[in-house]
Amino acid sequence: MIVRNCTHEAEIKRLLALGHWPQAAPADLCEHAEACRSCADQILVSQAFRKARGASMAQAQLPSAGVIWWRAQLRKRNAAVERINRPIIVAQILAFAATLCLAGLFVYTELRQGIPWKSWLASAAQSSAFDWKALWPSGATGWFKPEMNAVSLTIGLVLLAIMGGVVYFFASEKE
Incomplete structure (x- = not known):
């Protein structure tokens, strides 16, 4: 199997990284992505990872700052008690x-x-x-x-x- 890089791959990669695909992409680049298997695969994988990342970020719930501060103080106190x-x-x-x-x-x-x-x-x-x-x-x-x-x-x-x-x-x- 011979792997050939597409000449438009870097442009598509840049637009995907910025999150501007397909809104800010030129029309000829969109037509190329539909025809080129390498670019289509790259878009598919990148969008799947972006969607999964967004879903996991939505599920992550950080505790409030007060709870984090309280836990830090509790750890500090427990360390002092152990030292004593x-x-x-x-x-x-x-x-x-x-x-x-x-x-x-x-x-x-x-x-x-x-x-x-x-x-x-x-x-x-x-x-x-x-x-x-x-x-x-x-x-x-x-x-x-x-x-x-x-x-x-x-x-x-x-x-x-x-x-x-x-x-x-x-x-x-x-x-």
């Missing part, structure tokens, strides 16, 4: 990591000591009235007792978990 929340998230991750480290330390120390608090829990479960003095060995005196490590560490972990939950609640609360 980053340190809070880092603090939450660090608190969680610290809790895991303390729990690991607790397990490690208890395994090294032979887990003496298991016997305390067993004796507490057997008696109806729990005797707190039975927790301390007879030789321990004063406020600090060596066996209190497990109890104080457990209480500390529970308090840390509760405080972590409270901090998380207030940090993640939405307005």
Whole structure:
């Protein structure tokens, strides 16, 4: 197949691009377009694309300027909230990591000591009235007792978990 360009193709292309076909076209150019297959195809395709473009432009509905402005402000505000929340998230991750480290330390120390608090829990479960003095060995005196490590560490972990939950609640609360 041999493709030959028509000598009037550039003129017709210019008139189609400006949207002046066939109103501003000379009569001899209109007669040529009817006779020339290449020019007729170009006109047909160009007018079909122009019609489709017009239909799609009619369907496109842009929101009002106020809505666009409101959405831009909302995006700006959300970006600022994300930027502010980053340190809070880092603090939450660090608190969680610290809790895991303390729990690991607790397990490690208890395994090294032979887990003496298991016997305390067993004796507490057997008696109806729990005797707190039975927790301390007879030789321990004063406020600090060596066996209190497990109890104080457990209480500390529970308090840390509760405080972590409270901090998380207030940090993640939405307005």
